[in-house]
Amino acid sequence: MxxxxxxxxxxxxxxxxxxxxxxxxxxxxxxxxxxxxxxxxxxxxxxxxxxxxxxxxxxxxxxxxxxxxxxxxxxxxxxxxxxxAPYALQQNLAYAVWQRIAAGALNDGDAEKLAAEVGLSSRQLRRVLQQHFGVTPIELAQTQRLLFAKKLLQETRFPMSDVAYSAGFGSVRRFNALFLARYGMAPTSIRRAAEKSSAYDADAITLRLAYRPPFAWSDMLHYLSGRAIAGVEAVIDNVPGDVSYARTVRLDGASGWLHVQHLPEKHQLEVSVSSTLAHALMPLLARLRSQFDLDANPQIVAAHLAHDPLLARQIDKTPGLRVPGAFDVFELAVRAVLGQQVSVAGATTLSARMVHKFGVATATPFAGVTHHFPTPECLAIASAAEIAAIGLPVARAEAIGNLAQFAVQGGLQIRPGASLTEVIAHLKTVRGIGEWTAQYIAMRALRFSDAFPAGDLGLQKAATESVDGLRLTEKQLLLRAAKWSPWRGYAALLLWHALG
CATH class of the missing domain: 3.40.10.10 (DNA Methylphosphotriester Repair Domain)
Structure with missing residues (x-):
């Protein structure tokens, strides 16, 4: 058939x-x-x-x-x-709102507040979700909370009260009542029917996230390893061909660590999280889905980009290549500014110095994962001279200070449904952020699949197929990349890997 x-x-x-x-x-x-x-x-x-x-x-x-x-x-x-199930990734207003709900934005039941955050009236918000998903905002939020609770019941040995609160329910009674009404069984029945899980670990929580195959996991982590911020994150070589990722976390007032490894036979990632982050699991897992691009449909992307022979060759070499995202937008944005006009290795060295000068030390089970990244508030009050002391030109140190102040004022909280053009223009209002930096932040941290830093010298070199081997200009590269839209971000990753 x-x-x-x-x-x-x-x-x-x-x-x-x-x-x-x-x-x-x-x-x-x-x-x-x-x-x-x-x-x-x-x-x-x-x-x-x-x-x-x-x-x-x-x-x-x-x-x-x-x-x-x-x-x-x-x-x-x-x-x-x-x-x-991996989500059906779409870039529209309804999906952007849904992402916020999946991360717990309606756990307090305040639809008016969510509507204001996305620039809609509550009536408009309801209409958008009804048209796209066929349900109201509250119904969508209830489904997300119940499914998340079901996930915790089947994958952890959490006490029932922790399941309820981690899934965003205000009380165990409310959780039990809604679960019974919707699913026709008590939460304890789900746990008894679940596969036998490991003994309850008071120090760590282990959960799973699914994706659509193929997934070029090793290639993604190879990319991240060269850009990992020393002290904050690390790519760990376990055995040949088996790599994992670890980092520190500060989220919703909680702090701890996480570790991610690949389960290729199940088409899943296994995530271990410190128990101190138990009540931040919903937004944490949403961030990880974004960071590892788990909602991508690699078959659709490959089918579009393979029309270009240059990209088709790299697709054959690295099937399932995705765009590595970022766990924290501000962290990636600072890393992008540090990477201006220096090599990848040079930017990595500078980011490590920044972490050790301005970050906060913490304990984790992983060697080399020792600090939390400095907060926007911390860098916003630091002087340009203090920031420049890590080895930066004063102008770039000022750019980081400007970016930190921008973040403190909410500048990195992008309105759902905003276009790529609007976001690039918004980021470029920060003194010291130009087109390349804005496109890079939009591509990796803000998850715009069509973002494309055409000013990147590596991309210009990798896209060259002429006999003389001269590097394409930025304008020439943009002209060639037009046919790669709306997946130019994936084309950029393919080209960078082709250079390697």
Missing amino acids: DTPSLNDMQDGATLTHESCYRALAAKDTRFDGVFFTGVKTTGIYCRPVCSVKTPRASSCVFFSTAAAAEAAGFRPCLRCRPEL
Whole structure:
């Protein structure tokens, strides 16, 4: 049976019963998270990769989101676990709002506050989510909290009270009542039905995050290793071919550490987090999904970029290459400024000096992961001379001070739905940030898939195919990159890897 094309399935508006059923019967991982299947005979909804026997077409109802399936009265499958599905990444206002909700923005139930943050009225916010997801903001938030709680029940030995509070519920009673009403069973039933997990560890929490294969994990960590901020993060070589990532964390008033390793046979990342971060798990995991680009659909990206022979060759060498993001926007932005007009190695040295001069020491289980990155507030009050003492020109030290003040004033909190052009112009209002730096921040930290630092000398060199081997100019590179849109950020990573 032929499966539908990827392009046919990119937009929830194009989903048809026939195309979804063909993808379901094929159990094709490319469509994991693109839609969910509600089975009328069981009242359960599943991922298209669920290992159960494919139900009859007449028994299936298809939904573009888990929230829509739950709003229709279906409960999540305990076997395929819909909460593990990678998300259907889209760059629009509805998805940007959904990302905030997934990170816990509505855990306090204040839809008016969220609407104000995204520049909408509460009525407009409701209409946007109803049109895109088929549910209200509160219904969407409830689904996210319940699925996150289900994840904790199945993957950890958290006490029930910790499950409730970590998933954003104000009380255990409220959690139990909503869980029973929505899923028709008590939370304790989910835990008894879950696979036997390891003994409860008072010092660490282990969770999993899924992605759509392929995933060039080693290549991503190779890229990150050359740019890791010494003291704050580290790429760890465990055994040949097995690398992992560790870093310190400060989030929502909590601090600790995390460690990420790859489970290729399960198409998942395993995340270990210090127990001190238990109540910040929702935003923490959302940041990790962004940092490791877990919502990308590499097949769609590759199909578009492979029309260029230069990129096609690198795609064949590194299938599943993604854009490494950033756990913290300010941290990456400072690292970008430090990288202006110096080599990657030089910027890495400068960032290490900055951490040891302005950062805060902390203890972790990982050698070399010893400090928290300096806060915007810390660098905003430091003088240019103090910052320049790490080995910077005064002008660049002033740029970091300007960036820190910009961050303190909320300048790095980008309005959902803002265009790439608007964001670049906004970042360039900071004295000392030019086009290259703004595009780099937008690409890696703010997750704009079409951001492209065309002024990068490495990209200009890698994109050259002429006989004389002369490097392309920035204007020439932009002209060539026009056909790579809307995935120019992925093209940039392919070109950088081609240089290596």
